[in-house]
Amino acid sequence: MPFQLPHPDTAIHLYRHLLREATYVPPYCRPWVTERIRSKFRDDRRPNIHKAHQSLRYLRSANAGHVDRTLHLCFLASGRLGKRRRQLASSYLAKDPAVDSDALHQKPLLPTEKDTSSNRKPRPEEPPIQSWLDNWDIHKIKAVAGAQVRNTTNLPKQMRKTYDPALVLPTENAWGRPFKPKLAKRKEQKHYAKLLADLMPPVPQGEWDLLQALSLGQAETDMFNVPSRRTVATTPVTTQDSPTITAPEWNWEAYVTKPVRAVERGNSRAFKSLSGACDSDPRGQGRPIGVKIFNPRRLRRSIYGRVWEASPTLTKAKGKGKFQVTFGGARRELSPATTSDLQFFSGVDKQGAPTKITEPHKGNG
Template sequence: MPPQLPHPDTVIHLYRHLLREATYVPPYCRPWVTERIRSKFRDNRRPNIHKAHQSLRYLRSANAGHVSRTLHLCFLASGRLGKRRRQLADLYLAKEPVVDSDALEQKPLFPTAKDTGSSRKHRPEEPPIQSWLDNWDVQKIKAIAGAQVRNPSINWPKQMRKTYDPAFVLPKENAWGRPFTPKVMKRKEQKHYAKLLADLMPPVPQGEWDLLQALSLGQAETDMFNVPSRRTVATTPVASQDSATNTAPEWNWEAYVTKPVRAVERGNSRVFKSLSGACDSDPRGQGKPIGVKAFSPRRLRRSIYGRVWEASPILTKAKGKFQVTFGGARRELSPVTNSDLQFFSGVDEKGASPKGPVAHKGNKRLNQAL
């Protein structure tokens, strides 16, 4: 549970609380969270105080051990969600620029009447239909979408649809059996790729992919798996006197009269308790919050870093084709102990025993059943 920290009143006080909470997040996403907080306050003269308070509660809940919120922060830092995801898509999925003037001259800016297939000489040449899709490499998008569909371990944060190829999705004729005009087909193609890009996991740099692999396999440095402990909360003399006299807080009966009980007690529920930081004074209270776990190095490696690595691909090109490699370690079963081997003595790999049922020591009821 997050401790009962004082509520920040001023903007600078809120800014310091956010930076302090950023030091307790996992080491992988700590630089991104810190830089995001600084840029939000420096770029905006009047920051949104309401959203800043929401972010502060979110960070406190994640640092208290909420697994889903901590995983969401790592997804934002790795570019699986949010602003960095769009930046990685613009960097790795855009068309490569022309390197020399010869390649630029090979492709004319406007097609001629012969290129468009027009047989009318008096018909003026129409410029091609300009689209935002012209700046994206469609082959890269198809390669990543196909690899993402074939990888069943990627089920969050985005689920790719199985029919990603526009040749099998987009219709070629209208309701009267006539082909669509080029303008309508271009608009349908844009809409299809816009939905496809919304679910696509963009590639990550090779160095970051190697770091995620080391974190998932436990081969990184020990500091990457250690979360610093929280400092003790400073108390004012007035608060220390109140705790010494054990004075109970005053009951706000006006809220229970003017508002529904579910609205007043919302912060004490198990779902929102990690966000509000409320504690049960009565042992018959709601109980422990939902989704809060203790972050051990093993939990960070398997529940956080492993899932981020599974959703992070790298894009390479070999022999004119794009190859996509998603992360993911093959989890092997732990070896069987000597005490458990007696149950499998005389049994082959298929589970059959050539000598019939095997007698088990110390289990008379099981031997009688056999």
């Protein structure tokens, strides 16, 4: 940032500043960020002003070119993190609804219900254990978890390799006796709760195709153009001699009452993009850490490509309980060597092994 942006004082000005910052984020996550800001201010009766100020500083840091914070916004917009991730998981990993009336009536009995389909006396069996896990499709969860384990990209959350409960959960207690059904069900619920916390849910096919086009550079040109920040208005103070701009006063009381590291924390390279501070001395701390210039190539490779690599699609395959999961990601091949560089690779094959040199055949005489 060339200078420190003004910070709002009232709630309505804070709301306007947040909406203004939402127009500078990448085009892919811009609709989600705008809708999130509006819903937070409309739904909350008492909006948290302190968190809103933190969000404003976060958005300004991302718009200044901070790669990690911009990537985090795209992860939130695509459902790799946050509220939308839970919404996608409940939509795509839940059990399919009943096809007809017969399938709808075939539901598990509640503990208070009895089977009256026959005149036989019901056997004294334990009632079925009701669980939140009954609403989830275990085959879908295992298919996505297995594909996520085989995926070697840098995901926001890493999946454990032992995702199958049959390989992790014990079946007997310390005395060699099998667990009671209620205790075994609780252990299974705890395992799948941890599994769902690290799972990357599938995304809609249309959104997956859009991420693919953005990662390969095949989308529209407007999706790679980030609008430039407009000039911030300043209020100059004119005098009789010459017009001057008022500079902020030095707060000497903070240096007396607080440690210097606490006062100068906003000027450090790690927090400079959040505070918006700039070095008045050319021998200052230097450029902020993690801030880059967003051009179409950096957006395609560092932002859109990583979001696509962390986004799977789920389609039903042939067979009962079988699903096909496809994660995004394109193989990056090296460009071919030039003619002047090929001389360094003469005498070796594509694997780097030396080629055999055949000697010319010598005839008799």
